[in-house]
Amino acid sequence: MKKTTTRLADGRELIYYDASDDTVRTATDPRPLDPVATAAEVRADPLLGDAVAIASHRQGRTYHPPADECPLCPSREGRHTEIPADAYDVAVFENRFPSLAGDHGRCEVVCFTPDHDASFADLTEDQAALVLDAWTDRTADLSRRPGVAQVFCFENRGAEIGVTLGHPHGQIYAYPFVTPRTERMLASLAAHREATGRNLFDDVVARERADGRRVVLDGDHWVAFVPYAAHWPYEVHLYPRRRVPDLLALDEPARTEFPQIYLEVLRRFDRIFGPEAPPTPYISAWHQAPVHAADRSQFALHLELFTVRRTSGKLKFLAGSESGMNVFINDVPPEIAADRLREVASKS
Incomplete structure (x- = not known):
């Protein structure tokens, strides 16, 4: 480069x-x-x-x-x-x-x-x-x-x-x-460590891989899954298998595999609503450790990808409960979303 x-x-x-x-x-x-x-x-x-x-x-x-x-x-x-x-x-x-x-x-x-x-x-x-x-x-x-x-x-x-x-x-x-969303993650991370002695991000990834129902892709260096309490109709979280705090800390094998995994997830997003549907609108967001966090090594770099489209021709709007009280109501069970994202895998 x-x-x-x-x-x-x-x-x-x-x-x-x-x-x-x-x-x-x-x-x-x-x-x-x-x-x-x-x-x-x-x-x-x-x-x-x-x-x-x-x-x-x-x-x-x-x-x-x-x-x-x-x-x-x-x-x-x-x-x-x-x-x-x-x-x-x-x-x-x-x-x-x-x-x-x-x-x-x-x-x-x-x-x-x-x-x-x-x-x-x-x-x-x-x-x-x-x-x-x-x-x-x-x-x-x-x-x-x-x-x-x-x-x-x-x-x-x-x-x-x-x-x-x-x-x-x-x-x-x-x-x-530090953004409010990250502050909440850091608070949950600290509370989990205090209660269990373990890392919350590691436990979340391990639970999803062990359960398997919501795993969309499981590579050598990355895992993509629909979270257990997904906020959005179709939402995928992508984690490196080896916990790192930010993009700078990714090793070469993870950097090499990332394009394969990420491009496949994006292409599945464009297929979940059928071949006649317009391109799927989405937000793709990298979560990295704050620059001056006390113990950056405890944070896990990950990418969150989600769409506001809940079915063909219908959007998920942030209405009273979501916008007024920040309590999300998801119309698509995460297990069903994961099934659909597996169904539309690229042909090998």
Whole structure:
């Protein structure tokens, strides 16, 4: 992998990740852009203790542009985008409309491929491995920055999720705080260790593998399963078999196998509602140990993948119980979801 760092016309950082070591990047951004002005701030909810990002400047972000005006495609004559080059493998740049900025963190966009009409599931294993390398490198870089407490790599896919750009891409948030969801995991982890002397993540994975009913894929280095108390209609958690705190700690065998396992899970997601169904909307989220956690080795890196579609043509909305009280009601039993995800396995 070759990494090349440059700047866009307004000063934002742009990083190319190329599979070939002899790739040369010389294109510059010719657009007459003003410096990015953000009004992002983080406020604490006094009742819940949650952090809320207030980012009014995002009201003006690009919203469902036509394909020939996509800002994530390579630039071409007469049409300059966020990526000045006429081709790229993987590109990462600072978000022009960040939810977090300055002392309140950083937001980056990760373009997985120059192909506007593709999806992550369409990538080759080599392309997916390059994205994993980019996620890992960005995690390392952002974790070293002053004030960053947690690095979150994720992908939103589909208009049903709220995606405003159709080009296959993800994002990375560098939070200046530990997120509420991770705080709850850490509390459960500590309580389990106090009560049993064991690691909660290890016990969860061991229980799922021993039970087997909810296991979707069990590789040499990764295991994918529908969790026992899944919140979403179709939800898969993907863990490395050897517990590590973050992407940087993955060993080479796990890094090599990841594209095979992850691409297969994504392709099954696109088949669960039948061949005539549109692409399955989903959120794919990496959970990594907070940068300054007291004992990072106890945390288990894992990826959570889920869809808001509960059946063909019907979505799972977060209504009164979910939105008002954070109590989820799942219409699809996890065992049934796992059965379906096994049924739609790729043909060997």
